[in-house]
Amino acid sequence: MNKGIYLIIAFLSENINLKTKSKVFPLKKGYYYYCGSAINGLAARIKRHLKKNKEKKHWHIDFLLEKAEIILINPYIVGDNSLEHILADILKEDLVSIKGFGCGDCKCESHLFYSKKLVAKPYLKILFQKHIEKVVEILLDLYRGKETPVEKFKTPWELLVSCIISLRTKDEVTAVSAERLFKEAPTPYHLMKLSPEKIGELIYPAGFYKTKGKNLQKVAEIIVKEYDGKVPDNKEDLLKLPNVGIKTANLVLANGFGHYEVCVDTHVHRISNRLGFIKTKTPEESEKVLKNILPKKYIREYNGLLVKHGQNICKPIRPLCDRCPLTKLCMFYLKNEDSKTKKS
Ligand code: SF4
Ligand SMILES: [Zn+2]
Numbered sequence: 001m002n003k004g005i006y007l008i009i010a011f012l013s014e015n016i017n018l019k020t021k022s023k024v025f026p027l028k029k030g031y032y033y034y035c036g037s038a039i040n041g042l043a044a045r046i047k048r049h050l051k052k053n054k055e056k057k058h059w060h061i062d063f064l065l066e067k068a069e070i071i072l073i074n075p076y077i078v079g080d081n082s083l084e085h086i087l088a089d090i091l092k093e094d095l096v097s098i099k100g101f102g103c104g105d106c107k108c109e110s111h112l113f114y115s116k117k118l119v120a121k122p123y124l125k126i127l128f129q130k131h132i133e134k135v136v137e138i139l140l141d142l143y144r145g146k147e148t149p150v151e152k153f154k155t156p157w158e159l160l161v162s163c164i165i166s167l168r169t170k171d172e173v174t175a176v177s178a179e180r181l182f183k184e185a186p187t188p189y190h191l192m193k194l195s196p197e198k199i200g201e202l203i204y205p206a207g208f209y210k211t212k213g214k215n216l217q218k219v220a221e222i223i224v225k226e227y228d229g230k231v232p233d234n235k236e237d238l239l240k241l242p243n244v245g246i247k248t249a250n251l252v253l254a255n256g257f258g259h260y261e262v263c264v265d266t267h268v269h270r271i272s273n274r275l276g277f278i279k280t281k282t283p284e285e286s287e288k289v290l291k292n293i294l295p296k297k298y299i300r301e302y303n304g305l306l307v308k309h310g311q312n313i314c315k316p317i318r319p320l321c322d323r324c325p326l327t328k329l330c331m332f333y334l335k336n337e338d339s340k341t342k343k344s
Helices: 042-051 060-067 082-094 123-142 156-166 171-184 188-193 196-203 209-227 235-239 246-257 266-275 283-293 296-312 331-343
Strands: 004-012 016-019 024-027 030-038 069-077 112-115
Touching: 004 042, 004 060, 004 082, 016 060, 030 042, 030 060, 030 082, 042 060, 042 069, 060 112, 069 123, 082 112, 082 123, 123 283, 123 296, 156 171, 156 209, 156 246, 171 196, 188 209, 196 209, 235 246, 246 283, 246 296, 266 283, 266 296, 266 331
Parallel strands: none
Antiparallel strands: 004 030, 004 069, 016 024, 030 112
C-alpha cells in the first residue's frame, strides 16, 4: 500500500530565516515536527525527503529539510488523508505552531511545529486512537436509530438472560423469547421458581431451549442464594454461572455495569482485523489486544456497532465494501484496491 500520511522530526542546529518559494519563516534552533500526506506514492515521497533533493524543491518542507537534519520519518498507512490534519491538531497541543507552514490547502493553522527540546511522545499511537475514534463515529452515524431487537435489554439481569438465550439463536427470536420470559418471570426470584421445562417452553423456539431452560433456572437460583438476588458485577463470579462464557460476562459488565470491557464475538474479531486495528487469530486474543487499544470513550459502543456492521455490510464471506463508509480507513479494502491496481 502506497498511500498514507507521515511524521517527520528534524533538528535545526542554528537560527535561520527560511526562504521558500513564497514566504520567509524565521526559525529558531531546535526540533521541528512536520506532518504530510501522500495519497499515492507515499514511499516515493519519503524517499524524496530523505534524499534532500536540492534541485527539486516544491513544498515548504523541502526547503527546511535542506537545512535541517532528519531524525525520524514515520509513515502511517491509511487511505484517508484527513488524518494528516488530525495529526496536526495532536502536535499543536504540545508544540509551537509555525503559522502558515504546509497548510496551503487545508484549514489547519500549520503543519510544522517547533520545540526547543525533543519531545519523545508516541504521536502516531495517539493518531491511531483518533483513527479508531473516527471509525466508531462514522458507524455511530450510520447506525443511529437502528437498534437491533436485543438492544432494548439494558439491565444486568436482562442482559445476562438474553445473552444466554441468544446462543445459536437469531436476534429476532432471542428478543421475543426473552420478552415472553421476562413477562412471566421479571426477576431471579420469579425465574428460580419456574420449572426448567416451563422456562424451555417460554423461550421456544430459541436454539437448545431445553438445555437453556435448565441453565437459566440454575442461574436464577445461584443468583438468589449466593448473590442476594443481584447479578454479580465481576468476571470471576459471572464465569461461574452455567452457560456464561467470557462474551456474555463482558457484555453484562460493559453494558450493564459500565465497566471497561470489550465483548468480542465473531463480528468484532473479524472486522477489527479487516480494519487493521489488530492482527489476531482468535476472539480471545482479540479481546486482550482490543482492551488495550480501544479509546475508553467508545469501548462500550464498539461491540454493538461492529455487530450491526457485520450483519449488514462487512459480512463474513463477501463484505459489501461498495456500500461501506469506512473504505478509506480499512486495511482490507486498501489492500484489495492495491492488488486490483497491480493486476490491471
Ligand atoms: S471496507 Fe469492506 S472490509 Fe472494510 S469494513 Fe467496510 S465492508 Fe468491511
Ligand atoms: Zn491540515
